[in-house]
Amino acid sequence: MSDSVYYHQGCPVCGRMLRIGVRLLGQRVYCQHCGGGFRATDETLEDDEGAFRAVSQIQEDRIEMLLERASEGIVNSTKDGQSQEEDVAQEIV
Numbered sequence: 001m002s003d004s005v006y007y008h009q010g011c012p013v014c015g016r017m018l019r020i021g022v023r024l025l026g027q028r029v030y031c032q033h034c035g036g037g038f039r040a041t042d043e044t045l046e047d048d049e050g051a052f053r054a055v056s057q058i059q060e061d062r063i064e065m066l067l068e069r070a071s072e073g074i075v076n077s078t079k080d081g082q083s084q085e086e087d088v089a090q091e092i093v
């Protein structure tokens with residue numbers, strides 16, 4: 001089915017619009033009009049990739065925030081433990 005998916009890219013040699021199978025993306029293709037070779041790239045798909053990177057960056061930030069909260073929770077529980085020790089120390093004194 002992927003063979004039937006195409007996108008359009010202008011030939012950098014002759015300027016004509018070409019229909020290129022998406023499975024050829026990133027590969028070297030040849031213009032059917034002038035025979036010029038060029039690399040198949042789809043700006044739209046590259047934009048999607050950039051958006052995906054932005055989303056993954058947001059997810060990383062969220063993970064960092066969660067890790068920060070988790071470490072804060074650990075610090076708080078450690079403080080509780082210390083305060084309990086202090087109470088015990090006061091009882092001894």
Ligand SMILES: [Zn+2]
Nearest residue numbers: 011014031034
């Ligand atoms: Zn061409």
